[in-house]
Amino acid sequence: MNLWVYTFRRLLYVIPVLLGVCLIIYLLFNVVAGDPTHILLGKHATAKQMAELRHELGLDRHWFMQYLDLVKSAFTFDFGRSWSTKQLISSMISEGAIPSLTLTVPGFFISTICAVSLSLLVSFYRGGLFDKFTILICISLMSIPSLAYILFGQYFFAYKLGMFEISGYDFGFPHFIPYIQLPVLIWITLTIGPDLRFYRTVVLDEVYQDYVRTARAKGLGEKLILFKHVLKNAMIPIVTYVVIQIPFLILGALLIESFFGIPGLGGITLNAINSSDFPVIRAMTILSAVAYIIFGVITDILYTVVDPRVRLN
Amino acid sequence: MKKFLPLALLLSLVVSLTACTKKETSNIKELHLTISAKVKGMDPIYANDVYSSNEVARVYEGLLEYHYLKRPYTLVPNLAEAMPIVSADGLTYTFKLRKGVMFHNDAAFDNGKGRELTAEDFVYSIKRLADPKLQALGWWLLDGKVKGLNEWRAKFADLTKVDYTEEVEGIKALDRYTIQFQLAKPFPQFLYSLAMPFTFAVAKEVVTKYGKEFINHPVGTGPFILPVFKQSNKITYTKNPAFRKKLYPSDASAEFKHLLKDAGKPLPFVDKVVVDILVESQPRWLNFQKGRIDYIVIPKDNFDSAVIPGKGITDELAKKGISLLVTPSLDVTYTAYNHDRELFRNLKLRQAMSAAYDPAQSNTLFYNNNALPAQSVVPPGIAGNISGYKNPFHGPNLELAKKLLAEAGYPEGKGLPEITYDCPSSTVSRQIGEFFKKQMAQIGVKVKVINNPWPELQKKIKNRTVMMYGIAWGADYPDAENFLQLLYGPNTSPGANGSGYNNEEFNALYKTAAVMQDSPQRTALYEKMNRIVAEQVPWVFGVHRQSFVLQHSWLKNYISADFNAGQAQYLNIDLTKKKDMTSKL
Known part of the structure; x- marks a missing residue:
């Protein structure tokens, strides 16, 4: 198989993998981990301010919209800002x-x-x-x-x-x-x-x-x-x-x-x-998954270089 | 031999480059500090941890500050010309600003030159603290306190844009140099708020220019300049050449009279402040020993090699000219009962567990025997602490503990369910938990220690799913109210009262004291509340910690303080001594 076709086909795997990774991150963070506003607001958090912060962070929106945002950031690599430090990720x-x-x-x-x-x-x-x-x-x-x-x-x-x-x-x-x-x-x-x-x-x-x-x-x-x-x-x-x-x-x-x-x-x-900094956790997980796939492809290609008997398939 | 030539060349290049980068000693005064956590950013409204707020306060300033050389802590004007005029009902505070105070130069201003600070800057800065879109971490400070501010915040919560031009009744610039605050209700601690970095002055042009990146572009009126902030391992500030004429204080409390040698001299003294961020204690300790850091809070693991109990520092350190400063911290450690649980409404049980606990041993094990056992909630050093008071249920008193446990209905712990103790998952917290378990076992109370990541523990406390938990509280400002609020019923979690303690008598006294100005009457109420909680044992009281700081001989004017925002401007370096001493280290 042509090297380019092989590479392209392997890179297409990124799509289902990222969708799956997004789903796992979403479930882990929204179902298991619970409310991050406790940590973000520190020792003076009140119920009212926690609710306001949830609203500002978009955590009170429908779960599907939140998942869509997650998927969007995974494919655009626009991870936004850290919740904890407000720095650009x-x-x-x-x-x-x-x-x-x-x-x-x-x-x-x-x-x-x-x-x-x-x-x-x-x-x-x-x-x-x-x-x-x-x-x-x-x-x-x-x-x-x-x-x-x-x-x-x-x-x-x-x-x-x-x-x-x-x-x-x-x-x-x-x-x-x-x-x-x-x-x-x-x-x-x-x-x-x-x-x-x-x-x-x-x-x-x-x-x-x-x-x-x-x-x-x-x-x-x-x-x-x-x-x-x-x-x-x-x-x-x-x-x-x-x-x-x-x-x-x-x-x-x-x-x-x-x-x-x-x-x-x-x-x-x-x-x-x-610090319950979801955007950073999200960015690092997605980048790791993508890097893992890309370097997997590089490894495969290198096999053909070091051993001509190996065929990409 | 030829084939090794490139390698040899490469090595010699690396070595020569290394040699080029060796630092040269200079004649400029550099202050070298170290902190143990990353600084989040340089926006005052988000500076809710001690590290960020200290960094923010090198660049930004507020209306008031604590007198550097006075204890108890005393507020004095900083950007304000004088202390405010307070109306008779305690609701209106009018400040006159200093004239000619300039913001640092920045591209955000016309021609890049900093402009004069005005009353409008404070109106803007306080509104930022309330801006619902920004979700400032210091909002709690003014929440419900300033007339019209909550309404302003609520109005824009669901709109896309916040209108800063819309007036708030409680914050007005009466003229270019006069600002007036009107409170919604008496709040005597209001003035402390104005010495906290949350309320420090920022310039609207700078916020507008940098937008979300404002957090990395600090432009204040303070003694030091930081052109760009990077979340790195080192922050380097330079002296603000246009800093207004601010002088080192000429009066001091008796214990600080020896620090008056620089009295009347213009601030700041140092040309540069270099802050090294070192999370681990070993590099902090080694750098201090080499003289690369001017002072250090003694790391727990190095305590024994630095201090001989009852004598002071070791001879080895003394020979290096190092000296020790011991200062009580305004804090309290405690193990809280969850008062939602029927079990802990049993007063005798709470008292029994308190009497079984040995804070002195805990002090030896976990605080190098340098903390002060807490008798109640208010630490020494602020009004409300009762000097010499002994908590009647203070342990270890196993006989009393067993007797009280039997009276509680659980002789030798029989019939008592297993109690869970939640703590953070750090090694020391775990050890403290295990120690608590051992102490309780002595009277037959079974305790199970549960370690939690910090977010999980916070969640459990706020959701009230814990039985008991170990934690600490450090003062936000030097007023007993800041500690007593932790036990005020209406503050029940998710407010500051994590244990959910709710005592009518205490609540009534708190409500009365909360609107009183500092006075002997208010102190009497604070003391009464302090005594009530000592006897009611809503928590098992731990210790008030003390800070043990070592400083090099060349560092001048250093004081260990709980509220040390802005301290760097008062510190001085004796360069001759530094050169002399560092060569011996």
Whole structure:
């Protein structure tokens, strides 16, 4: 099938998915969560003012009209303003996405490159001391809670040794660099363990395949086998794992951002839930759903690039 | 080797760029503050949390303010020239405005130059607070208080546009510099409203120009300027070069006499105010220790490493020139009974549970032993608190608790249903709930702790579906009325009286006191009400918290206060000392 036709057809799935997502959000918010005006008005809320606010927010209209509004915002991406902060949601997201991305993108790339390279290396030495030692390190890294890395890293490297900034963020290149160095290192430490173990499993799955044995029998060098043949064949799970993480990079890292004072999107959904900020919850859910679909399509297309045997259907 | 060249170049570029961005020390006076929550925006009418209202008050100003160096809190004129002339019936307040007060420069004004503040600006600003389309979070402050304002609000509620030109009887600009308020009924706390950021002056042109984005374009008359607000991790204000001649106070209460060194000098003292928003306590604490923040409320987890009980701060901190300020907060923590429930109309049961509760132990466990056990509802520091009064049902008195429980009809808790205790889901709130459960178990009262996300807890309280719940109240203004209203029957939830306590005697006294001006007679009524609730135990009283603040030696004129809107203008930095001390940190 033509790539464009395939992409178009897959993107059409967005429509039913969004309608469903809207219905779920609507039900969750209007049926389960109840009246948001308690929270929005704060400690001095009165029944009268709550009723007035419900009216202003359009919560007293027919349920179908409210659902239609929700659907409209999902397809136009016009999410309006936050109920809690009165800020334009599109600005909240665009302004928060940059700091989040400056933290997560370098972390993600470095961690992925290191993890894939190391996974090939440990597969080369599979069963040996280096392999065992690396796995031991990975498991040790994964056993320590993320908070411990953050607390220790900030206290020891930033405060005691003064190697990094304790916290903060400056917008614009290169001003943000001093502030993201330690958070990026912590991000890598947090993600490299599980990533490496996953990639190692993927590579090892391939290493025992018949074609590898054949290649070896033909006298090909181990390096050539690993980097040319094994890596190529392991690309499908690797691509799936990598691409599907990309949309979530925008959402940042809640704990790291919060401890290092990085004004990213890490806490945006959580804060919105805590303050019954429906428009923000709605925006984040819809955007996540759309991103998930789009990156799913990208993954599929990449499959055909990394493995010509795959046909789009 | 060649293939590593690009990598080496990239690394050296990053390192050199990092080096370029290192900050240089300068000779300008910068005040560095930190807060623990995001600021919602810079529109005064939505500033209903302490963080937003403090930020709003750096840029905007009101008619009145609290005297910086006087306790008990005393109102003094700010944008008003003098305190108002109040009519004999207490219903009409006439203010004269200061002349020559200018708004900050902004593109919204002709030629971009700020214009003079007039009485019409206050008329407009108060109307905004009542605008039904804006749903201001400070509307409660004037709801039903100003003549004609509720009618004005109601009239436009269902129309598409609000007409600000339509006069409201209770708010009039008599001339360019005179504003008159007429109240619908006596409301002695009215003047406090005019010191709260909700009522601060905004300019109509700016609101019109920016529309919904006004929240991000603060243009006031205040000591500091913020061209654009961004909901970020840092807010940087600069000194308003055209700020009117406002001087540091020359008189002070006895406890603040030592802060008079800057008396008579023009405000503000600092060139910049930098506010860092750090949600977590560790970075706040570490930044303070490095001298990057000038003062800090001691985070709970760092309390033991900073303060030695009964002695003050540790030697390590003292050597760094850091000093400690302990100030009682105007607040109260409590566990409320839902008085809708027949069960809790049983006075003896309420008293028994109160007597079984040990606030001193709770103080040790949750407040680092630095709070004051609450005997009743009104905290120390405001009229109505009875100095030295001991609540007869204050725990721990297990013998009395058991006796009262038996008298209530539930000897050793027999026949008493399980009581649910709702609290927010934060760790500390959960621990407080578990502590309450343990305390009640001592007399045979079974308690089940239920954790709720904050919105859920609020909903349950407002809908009155809770049995008991743990919560706290902080003062909006320094008047006992603000605490006593929490127990006034007609304020029952969804009003401020979440517990639904309704006592006729108390209600009658409240109604009488509510229209009285501050006087010994009113204080006597407040004290009587305070005593009634102590004995009637509508809540199990917790503690009045105290704030423990550490400040660096270079920060001058700092006071820990409940109402610190506008405080930054009074603070000063000793640059020589700062340079000297930071090198040692």
